[in-house]
Structures are given as C-alpha cells and as structure tokens.
Amino acid sequence: MVSLTINGTVHEIDAEPDMPLLWAIRELVGLTGTKFGCGLAQCGACTVHLDGVPVRSCQTFVGDVEGAKITTIEGVDGNVAETVQAVWAEMDVPQCGYCQSGQIMSAVALLSENKNPTDDDIDAAMWGNLCRCATYQRIRGAIHETARRLEA
Amino acid sequence: MYARFPKAVGNLPKLPTSRRGFLLGALATAAGLTVGFRLGGEASAQEKPAVHPFQPYIAIAPDGKVTIYSSQFEMGQGAYFGIATLVNEELGAEWSQITVEGAASNPSAYGNLALGGANQGTGGSSSMATSWERYRKAGAAMRLMLVEAAAREWDVPAAEITAGNGVLTHASGKTATYGEMAMKAADIAPPDEIPLKPASEWTQIGDASLKRYDSKMKTDGTAPYTIDLKLPGMMTAVMIHPPKFGATVEAFDATEAKALKGVVDVVQIPRGVAVVADNMWTAIKARDLVDVTWNEENAETRGTDEILAAFVEQSAAAPAHSARNDGDVSAAFAEAARTVEATFTFPYLCHAAMEPLNAAARMTDGVLEVWGGHQMPDLYQYIASEIAGVAPDKVKLNVMRTGGGFGRRGVMDADIVAEAVEVAKALNWAHPVKVQWTRENDMKGGRYRPAVVHAMKAALDADGNIIGWDNHIVSQSIAMGTVFESALVHDGVDWSSVEGANTIPYHIPNVNVGVTNMQSPVPILFWRAVGSTHTGYAVEAFMDEVAEAAGKDPVELRMELLENHPRHSAALALVAEKAGWGSPLAEGRFRGVAVVEAFGTVVAQIAEISLPSPDQVKVEKVVCAVDCGVAINPDQVVAQMEGGIGFGLGAILAEEITMTEGVVDQENYDTYTPLRIDQMPEIEVHIVPSEAAPTGVGEPGLPPIGPAVANAVFKATGKRVRTLPFSRGMAA
Numbered sequence: 001m002v003s004l005t006i007n008g009t010v011h012e013i014d015a016e017p018d019m020p021l022l023w024a025i026r027e028l029v030g031l032t033g034t035k036f037g038c039g040l041a042q043c044g045a046c047t048v049h050l051d052g053v054p055v056r057s058c059q060t061f062v063g064d065v066e067g068a069k070i071t072t073i074e075g076v077d078g079n080v081a082e083t084v085q086a087v088w089a090e091m092d093v094p095q096c097g098y099c100q101s102g103q104i105m106s107a108v109a110l111l112s113e114n115k116n117p118t119d120d121d122i123d124a125a126m127w128g129n130l131c132r133c134a135t136y137q138r139i140r141g142a143i144h145e146t147a148r149r150l151e152a
Numbered sequence: 153m154y155a156r157f158p159k160a161v162g163n164l165p166k167l168p169t170s171r172r173g174f175l176l177g178a179l180a181t182a183a184g185l186t187v188g189f190r191l192g193g194e195a196s197a198q199e200k201p202a203v204h205p206f207q208p209y210i211a212i213a214p215d216g217k218v219t220i221y222s223s224q225f226e227m228g229q230g231a232y233f234g235i236a237t238l239v240n241e242e243l244g245a246e247w248s249q250i251t252v253e254g255a256a257s258n259p260s261a262y263g264n265l266a267l268g269g270a271n272q273g274t275g276g277s278s279s280m281a282t283s284w285e286r287y288r289k290a291g292a293a294m295r296l297m298l299v300e301a302a303a304r305e306w307d308v309p310a311a312e313i314t315a316g317n318g319v320l321t322h323a324s325g326k327t328a329t330y331g332e333m334a335m336k337a338a339d340i341a342p343p344d345e346i347p348l349k350p351a352s353e354w355t356q357i358g359d360a361s362l363k364r365y366d367s368k369m370k371t372d373g374t375a376p377y378t379i380d381l382k383l384p385g386m387m388t389a390v391m392i393h394p395p396k397f398g399a400t401v402e403a404f405d406a407t408e409a410k411a412l413k414g415v416v417d418v419v420q421i422p423r424g425v426a427v428v429a430d431n432m433w434t435a436i437k438a439r440d441l442v443d444v445t446w447n448e449e450n451a452e453t454r455g456t457d458e459i460l461a462a463f464v465e466q467s468a469a470a471p472a473h474s475a476r477n478d479g480d481v482s483a484a485f486a487e488a489a490r491t492v493e494a495t496f497t498f499p500y501l502c503h504a505a506m507e508p509l510n511a512a513a514r515m516t517d518g519v520l521e522v523w524g525g526h527q528m529p530d531l532y533q534y535i536a537s538e539i540a541g542v543a544p545d546k547v548k549l550n551v552m553r554t555g556g557g558f559g560r561r562g563v564m565d566a567d568i569v570a571e572a573v574e575v576a577k578a579l580n581w582a583h584p585v586k587v588q589w590t591r592e593n594d595m596k597g598g599r600y601r602p603a604v605v606h607a608m609k610a611a612l613d614a615d616g617n618i619i620g621w622d623n624h625i626v627s628q629s630i631a632m633g634t635v636f637e638s639a640l641v642h643d644g645v646d647w648s649s650v651e652g653a654n655t656i657p658y659h660i661p662n663v664n665v666g667v668t669n670m671q672s673p674v675p676i677l678f679w680r681a682v683g684s685t686h687t688g689y690a691v692e693a694f695m696d697e698v699a700e701a702a703g704k705d706p707v708e709l710r711m712e713l714l715e716n717h718p719r720h721s722a723a724l725a726l727v728a729e730k731a732g733w734g735s736p737l738a739e740g741r742f743r744g745v746a747v748v749e750a751f752g753t754v755v756a757q758i759a760e761i762s763l764p765s766p767d768q769v770k771v772e773k774v775v776c777a778v779d780c781g782v783a784i785n786p787d788q789v790v791a792q793m794e795g796g797i798g799f800g801l802g803a804i805l806a807e808e809i810t811m812t813e814g815v816v817d818q819e820n821y822d823t824y825t826p827l828r829i830d831q832m833p834e835i836e837v838h839i840v841p842s843e844a845a846p847t848g849v850g851e852p853g854l855p856p857i858g859p860a861v862a863n864a865v866f867k868a869t870g871k872r873v874r875t876l877p878f879s880r881g882m883a884a
Contacts, residue, residue, distance in 0.1 A: 033373020073373035096228025097370030098555025134798020
C-alpha cells in the first residue's frame with residue numbers, strides 16, 4: 001500500500017512503488033483530467049504539481065512521493081490558477097484540449113513563481129508541453145494576459 | 153481524411169461491394185434522401201434521450217437543455233462549435249444550454265453531403281460544407297415548431313410571436329421558455345418550407361467574438377475522451393504489434409506475463425498480441441514479459457533510404473499513369489530556351505496525435521457497443537459487426553471527441569476499432585475492454601503520410617515565360633486496395649496522390665502531370681491536408697525556382713499566371729499587402745511566399761525567417777490570408793490557420809519516420825519531434841471577405857507554410873531545400 005496526498009485528500013492505494021504517479025492518479029484514484037501522452041516525460045500532458053513544482057507524473061513513481069502534496073488539474077486553485085483557467089477559456093486556447101491540463105499546470109507554476117514572464121521565460125517553462133494542435137500562440141498570449149490581470 | 157472531389161471525379165464514399173450487402177442496402181435507400189434537408193430521418197440505432205422531438209439533429213429537454221447531434225467528428229478542429237453556431241443562428245437558444253454530441257448509425261440523416269451524401273464521415277475539411285444548409289434548417293425548423301406550439305397554446309397568430317435567447321414572447325406579454333414548449337412542439341409536423349435568415353440578419357455566423365462553448369471543459373480537466381472511459385468491470389489491453397510491417401504472429405509465450413497480478417489474459421488477434429489487465433500500468437508491465445515469435449515472410453525489410461532511393465530512381469522514368477495532359481509538353485521542352493529541373497523528396501510522417509489511439513468494446517445481451525473516435529462510423533459499424541458476428545443494427549457506436557486526429561482516426565480497416573472488438577471477442581465477451589495504445593504503438597504503428605518523390609521540370613521561352621510544366625509523382629497510393637479505391641482511383645491515378653499537382657492554378661499552355669504507384673507493406677493514410685502536404689510544397693517551391701530562373705518576382709509571376717483564378721490572386725494580393733511584400737526587411741530577415749488551394753479553400757502565406765546558424769532556420773512571423781467562403785466562426789478560422797501552420801511547420805522542420813531494415817526508428821516524441829512553443833512563429837491571419845458557401849479550414853492552413861519557408865531560406869542562403877525535413881535538407 002502507498003499513501004498519496006492528492007488535492008488535499010489522502011488516498012491509500014494498492015500499488016507497487018514503481019507505479020508511475022500518472023496511472024495511480026488516473027486509474028486508482030480516478031482523476032482523469034491528467035492525461036497520458038508519451039510515458040517518457042516528453043510531452044507534458046501528465047503534468048501535476050508536487051509541492052507546487054510541476055513534474056511529469058508519467059516519470060514520477062508513487063513510492064517516491066509519499067508525504068508530498070500532489071495537485072492535479074482537478075484540485076489546482078487560488079488566484080493564479082483561476083485566472084489562468086478563465087483567460088484560457090476566454091481566449092479559446094484549446095483545440096482538441098487533450099494537452100491543456102498539462103499546459104495549464106505548467107503555466108500556473110510559471111506564473112506563481114514569475115509574475116511577469118518574458119517570451120523567453122515562457123519558452124523555457126512551457127517547452128516540455130507539446131501541443132499537437134499547435135495552440136502555442138494563444139498559450140503565450142494567455143500567459144501574458146494572465147500576468148497583466150494578476151498585476152492589475 | 154478523405155477528400156473533397158472535383159465533380160468530375162465522382163462521388164464518395166462508395167463503401168464495400170459484393171459480400172458486404174448491408175451497406176449497399178443502406179446506400180440504395182440513402183441515395184435519394186440525402187439531397188437537401190430531411191427532418192426526421194430513419195430510426196437511429198443509437199438511443200437518444202427520452203425527449204427528442206427534433207431527432208436526428210436536435211433534442212430539447214423540458215429544462216431547456218439543447219442537445220445537438222453532430223454528424224461530424226470532433227478532433228479539436230471545432231466542428232461541434234461550428235455546427236452549434238449554424239443551429240443556433242436559426243434556433244436562438246441560450247448558448248449556456250447547448251451541448252453537442254457525436255451521432256452515428258443514420259446515414260440518411262448524417263451522410264456527408266460534400267462527399268457524395270451516402271455515408272457519414274469527417275474528412276477533406278468538409279464539415280461546414282456538409283452542415284451549412286442541413287443544420288441551419290434543423291435549427292430553423294425547430295424554432296418554427298416551437299413558435300407554432302406557442303401560437304396554439306396561447307391561441308394567437310404565430311406571426312405575433314418572437315423567439316430568441318431561449319424564450320418565446322408574444323406581443324401581449326405572454327412568455328414561455330423553449331424547454332416549456334418543447335413537448336408540445338414535438339406533436340407539430342415539421343414545416344414544409346424552412347426559410348433561412350439572409351446574411352444581413354446573421355448575429356452568430358461571422359461573429360469573431362463568439363466563444364467556443366467547449367473551451368471551459370478543456371481547461372478544468374472535465375472534457376471526456378475515450379482514454380477516460382470507465383465502464384463497470386472494464387479491462388485495459390495494450391498491444392504488441394509486429395516490429396516490421398507485414399509480419400504476423402508465429403507463436404507467443406505469455407507464461408510470465410500471465411503470472412503477474414492483475415493480468416486477465418494474453419490473446420492473439422489478427423493484428424498482434426493483446427495483453428489484458430485490470431489497469432493500464434499492469435498491462436504495460438506484463439507486455440514486456442511476453443515473448444513473441446514473428447513470421448516475417450511478407451514483411452517490409454527495406455529501410456527508408458532504400459525505399460526512397462527506389463522512388464527517386466523511378467521518378468526519372470516516364471510515369472505509369474497520366475493525371476493531366478494539356479497541350480504538347482514534349483514540343484514545349486524541345487523548343488525551350490532553357491529548362492529548370494528539381495527533384496523533391498518527402499518522408500513518411502506520423503500523425504502523432506496527443507491521445508494515443510484507443511477504443512472500447514462491450515457486448516451486452518447481443519448488442520455490441522463501441523466507444524471511440526469514429527471518424528467513419530458507417531464503415532466502422534459494419535466492420536465491427538463482421539468481427540463480432542452480429543447484425544449491423546446490433547452495433548451501437550458511441551462517438552467520442554478525441555485528443556487530436558489529423559486523419560489518423562479515419563482508417564479504412566477501422567484498425568483500433570477492430571482491435572477493441574477483436575480483443576473483447578477473444579475474451580468471449582467476458583469483460584468490456586478498452587484497447588489503449590502506448591506512444592510507441594502509435595509511432596511504430598504505420599498509417600503514415602506516404603513518402604513521396606516529385607520530379608519537376610519547367611520549360612521557359614527566351615522571354616522567361618513558362619511554356620511547359622512536367623511533374624512526375626512517385627508514391628504509394630492511399631486508396632488502392634481499400635474501400636475508397638473505386639471512388640478515389642481512376643485510370644491508375646489516386647486522387648489523393650495528385651490533388652494540388654494536377655490542379656495547379658497557373659496558366660501554363662503545356663502541362664504534364666503523371667504518377668507511378670509504388671508498392672510496400674508500410675501502411676499509409678490520409679494525413680492532415682493529404683496530397684497537398686507534398687504537392688503544395690513541390691509546386692510552390694518549384695514555382696519559386698522558376699521565378700528565379702525567369703528573373704521575375706515570385707508574387708508578380710504568380711499574379712500573372714493566376715489571371716483565371718481570382719480567389720487565388722485575391723488571397724495572394726491580400727497577403728502581399730499585409731506582409732509588406734517588397735518592403736525592406738530588418739537585417740538578417742528574409743521572406744518567402746506560397747499560395748495553395750486545398751479542399752476548396754485558398755490560403756496564401758508569407759513567412760519571414762532568420763537563420764540562427766547556417767543550417768538552421770527560425771520562422772519569425774507568418775502572415776496568412778484565407779478564403780474559405782463564409783467564415784462561420786472567424787476566430788476559429790484564425791485558430792485553424794495557426795494550428796495548420798504550426799502542424800505543418802513542425803513537419804517540414806524535423807519530422808520524419810525512418811526505418812532501418814524494416815524497423816521504424818522513432819518510438820516517441822524524443823526522436824519524432826513535432827513543433828514546440830519556442831519554434832512557433834508569430835502568426836497574423838486575414839480572412840478574405842466572401843459570401844460563398846463555406847469550405848473548410850481544418851487542413852488548408854498547412855500546405856503553404858513549407859514552401860513559403862523554403863522560398864525564404866533560398867533568399868537567405870541561395871540554397872533550395874528539396875529533401876524534407878529541413879533538418880536533412882538544409883544540411884544536404
């Protein structure tokens with residue numbers, strides 16, 4: 001058994017320590033907003049926060065994260081997250097939407113650390129999040145717009 | 153994605169003949185029904201909510217919730233939103249009450265009118281074209297019936313009732329919501345005449361500020377995809393496919409895998425071996441423990457270097473089949489003052505959609521349900537019924553939105569759907585089963601954009617006029633040997649191999665376009681923008697070479713040759729104006745231009761580039777002009793241009809599927825590398841105003857970006873990129 005604290009709730013799950021956090025979140029806890037895209041930490045669709053830091057849950061193993069505070073798209077909250085999500089929808093960023101949970105988790109982490117990210121900051125923070133629909137221009141625009149609103 | 157055809161080519165799709173009697177029967181019935189609007193349609197195999205007086209297109213519940221049943225599959229391109237916009241332009245419901253669901257199993261109602269009408273399908277950027285009249289009329293009919301119901305209820309003339317924002321209002325002050333009147337409206341016969349609003353009265357169509365109704369659910373993790381499906385007792389299966397295309401299972405040993413806790417079974421199906429477990433991770437772990445012996449007797453054992461070398465060699469010979477023959481090309485070349493020649497080589501490409509392929513199947517009391525991204529539902533329903541051994545009307549398709557598609561969900565043998573049904577069947581229908589591919593399954597699984605070679609020649613007279621054009625296309629045919637062959641292949645020419653090449657808009661007196669079909673077990677498929685992904689590049693990059701040889705400006709030369717194509721020249725003129733073609737550029741910046749028509753939409757682009765290093769290009773900015781007829785959702789037209797440019801740019805810069813001795817070299821996004829955010833240029837989109845019926849935007853944004861960038865690279869380096877991707881071609 002492994003004990004995971006996800007979105008403020010403690011879950012006792014029946015899993016080997018080598019199980020990727022992604023599959024524990026999706027299939028054992030039942031939160032499906034976090035997506036599987038590659039299994040190799042190459043696409044970022046599975047991004048969650050570990051004590052506020054974005055990690056790829058497909059390459060994070062449940063045995064290593066007991067006691068950590070895990071946050072998924074379902075549980076992300078606060079002013080930064082809510083503004084990011086609102087701006088994302090207002091600007092119609094998503095197309096297929098599949099990668100967007102991961103994009104938003106990365107964007108929230110960026111804006112929580114950096115109130116006014118430059119384009120280079122955005123490239124660095126978002127590089128690991130693939131969007132096959134190529135919504136990148138709107139992602140960039142939504143991050144800048146969120147920064148403006150948070151400053152206002 | 154299958155294509156939208158010139159009328160002369162014939163209608164699509166013709167589904168299976170002979171032993172596949174079911175579909176032929178359905179087609180015969182459907183033939184006369186799908187022209188124009190028909191409210192009602194045949195009973196659907198799909199059960200709809202209890203309250204659905206406006207089947208098969210719209211249902212309204214007493215609480216006012218409006219459900220629109222979409223014939224078109226949603227893979228991110230915004231088809232659901234577009235259809236909802238068409239309905240609501242006429243219906244006047246509250247947007248907050250509207251949802252859209254995928255529908256299936258009713259070809260007479262959902263047949264794609266832009267593709268011949270007989271069968272349901274999404275492709276060729278045709279969703280708005282097929283929906284344009286149908287869904288506006290459905291919305292208008294619903295409004296008329298609601299008004300009539302209120303008129304009867306209140307005993308007032310219908311003409312005195314207005315409808316809008318989900319409310320019916322009479323001059324006397326009486327009001328009722330659409331929901332309150334829905335059941336009464338269900339008893340009213342659909343109107344015979346369904347007038348549509350004139351364009352001058354549109355409030356939704358053409359409104360750039362109208363937001364997608366489905367964006368919010370894609371920002372909070374609640375939008376459901378097939379991968380998220382949960383069914384009681386459902387098992388997850390992962391696949392082991394042959395390492396080489398055309399190989400088959402000789403034998404397998406799953407002793408160790410089956411010993412793993414949570415593994416239900418390991419079964420052989422025609423496409424490989426499936427490892428079935430109670431969760432995905434267990435299935436993945438167990439997969440590594442299965443030992444499969446393959447029979448590679450009929451497998452492709454060549455590498456892509458050998459395959460492409462054979463294509464290039466073949467391209468120097470005469471084409472096997474003619475796709476266009478105007479004038480006398482031989483004479484033109486004989487009398488030419490000079491000639492220009494170039495050979496372009498294009499790799500296999502993977503769709504690599506973010507959601508790896510999946511589908512789920514469950515048999516309950518003789519009814520088979522299949523969940524998935526059903527891009528060609530009628531065909532999938534039939535194939536599923538054949539595998540399961542049940543009648544087609546005992547197959548219920550649940551159409552899910554997917555995490556991308558780009559053509560990969562429209563497969564003639566229904567691959568992932570077939571796998572799900574095969575695996576469930578191999579387990580004697582004991583469990584609902586979801587087959588979930590891993591990224592490695594996806595990348596090594598074939599169904600690629602075909603590798604292609606274009607041999608191009610142009611003849612110029614002494615004044616630099618183009619007097620001859622010769623284009624030999626060497627590729628595998630997508631449609632041959634499939635259910636699409638009779639519709640797409642004529643006299644050896646697969647329309648999807650030559651579209652854009654045999655239809656070049658330029659006024660040239662002598663034109664020869666030919667094709668030679670090569671054989672390989674490597675499975676290929678429609679890939680976003682299909683033939684235009686390579687024909688657009690070859691034609692537009694070569695046109696730039698010809699302009700250079702003729703000493704003419706690339707935009708001016710095109711404008712001269714487009715005299716009979718006003719939509720092309722208008723888009724080109726607009727993009728040239730907006731990009732400031734001819735104006736001075738900042739130090740180290742260079743421009744290139746291209747204009748391509750795909751699926752009836754004309755797109756012109758000007759790319760502005762810089763060179764961080766001599767063999768590396770950075771696209772700084774793209775200005776794009778698009779003529780897609782009426783822009784139903786202008787901001788989504790912009791979004792699809794942005795997406796098409798990003799998708800196409802990733803492909804030309806660094807994407808390729810290669811094989812070594814028949815084994816695909818790429819397994820994941822570390823070696824197959826789509827565009828990332830730092831490579832995304834600034835994109836500016838201009839829509840050409842139009843009153844013409846809409847064409848599509850899901851694909852046509854893609855083809856011009858490659859040649860526009862290649863032509864800018866020439867300006868910067870004097871080098872022509874004729875081998876794709878650029879990661880190869882710029883180093884060459």
